[in-house]
Amino acid sequence: MHVPDGFINAPVSVAAGVVAAGAVAVSLRGARRELGGTSQAEGFGGERAAPLAGLVAAFIFAVQMLNFPVAAGTSGHLLGGALAAILVGPYTGVLCVSVVLLMQGVLFADGGLTALGVNVVNMAVVTVVVAYAIFRGLLKLLPDTRRSVTAAAFAGALFSVPGAAVMFSLFYALGGTTDVPFDKVFGAMVGVHVLIGIGEAAITAATVGAVLAVRPDLVHGARGLAAPLKLRVGGVLVDAPAAAPAPVAVAARSPRKLWAAGLVTALVLAGFVSFYASSSPDGLEKVAADxxxxxxxxEHAAAGSPLADYSVKDVGDARLSGGLAGVIGVGATVVVGTGIFWTVRRRRAEDLTAASTASSAV
Incomplete structure (x- = not known):
């Protein structure tokens, strides 16, 4: 759903840019709390959340290269707002997707630079707000189990995609550069993106479920989850007696293995699997053409980039060119994203230190 330059007029694009900048500013402040925590009881200190947030951004970049068919002549790809919000928190999630959109626009000429604000609002802000609201609402109603977290993630992701389609339609109604009636754009956008939402939901639920299976303590949306340990007694599974709190050393075990596995997965997806992605236009491209x-x-301002269209300039082999571009994109995104999140975390730590010093002085 990357909106190119020329779909939305300049005044509305500028206004969207202002809204997006405000949302990013608010998210930076909120992410300080999400990334700056040091409670080992929660098992999610900021010193680990920051690199994991960078990894989430890189993973979203990689999976967005994997367009999947959804209807005749149409494809879709992950937007990632729901996944990011559930794994690392809603404020950090907005930043994750925004970093991905920035890298795609600047390096790969994917998504217009004048439309960057529109894309951030559509794909980062709206998807996170819709998905996380549904996710948290369902968790209040469902049993306190890992299956409930996965089911709520599926539902949040499912509705986040048509939510972004609705937002694009509203932008078009306010500043579309063509005379196509709003109702036709709205109906076509929402219709196809409901189908894309099913793919988004499946990817999000599968990823969240996989992380829950190995490191539930690292899933922001699963904080406080306390599924009882099961023991097999006489061939029957029963709840084990409540255990004492885990020692700090256990709760604080390093996430390096998960981080390494996630990075390798992202590199494989972007560097190899992406070659087999659907070549059909995505939902927005199909609606725009129809x-x-x-x-x-x-024309995109970065159309001359050596990585434009997810290929490396002067590399003749399509498979190698696309694979190298994907690997470069994952590497650049994880470096930039991690750098931003480390800076946010350190700023939070400095604020806490200053507050503690002032309190001690009093």
Whole structure:
């Protein structure tokens, strides 16, 4: 759903940029709390959350390269807002997706630079808000189990995609550069993105479930989850007696193995599996071509980038060119993302230190 330059007029694009900048600013403040925690009881100190957030951004970048078919001549790809919000928190989730969109726009000419604000609002802000609201609401109603977290993740992701489609339609109603009626754009966008939402939900639930299976303490949305330990007694599973709190050394075990596995997975997806992704236009591209809202699209400012269109310039082999571009993209995203999140975490630590010093002085 990367909106190119020329779909939305300049005034609305500027206004969307202002909204996006405000959302990012709010998210930076919120992410300080999500990334700056030091409670070992929660098992999610900021010193580990920051690199994991960078990994989440890189993983979203990689999976967004894997377009999957959803209907005749149409494909979809992960937006990632739901996944990021559930794994690392809603404020950090907005930043994760925003980093991905920035890297895609600047390095790969994917998503217009003048439309960056529109894309951040659609794909980062709206998806996170819709998904996390549904996710938290369902967790209040469902049993306190890992299956409930996975089911709530599925539902949140499912509705986040058509939510972003609705937001794009509203942007088009306010500043579309063509005369296509709003109702036609709205119906087509929501219709196809409901189908794409099913793929988003499946990917999100599978990823969240996989992390829950090995390190539930690292899933932001599963904090406080306390599924009882089961013991087999006489061939029957029964709840084990309540155990004493885990020692700090256990709760604080390093997430390096998970981080390494996640990075390798992202590199494989972007560097190899992406070659087999669907070549059909995604939902927005298909609607734009069918309804004629792409009549005034303009060339991307970074069209001459050596990585434009997810290929490396002067590398003739398509498989190698696309794979190298994907690997470079994952590497750049994890470096930039981790750098940003480390900076946010350190700022939080400095604020806490300053507050503690002032309190001691009093």
């Amino acid at each position: 309804k004629g809202i792409d009549q005034k699209v303009t």
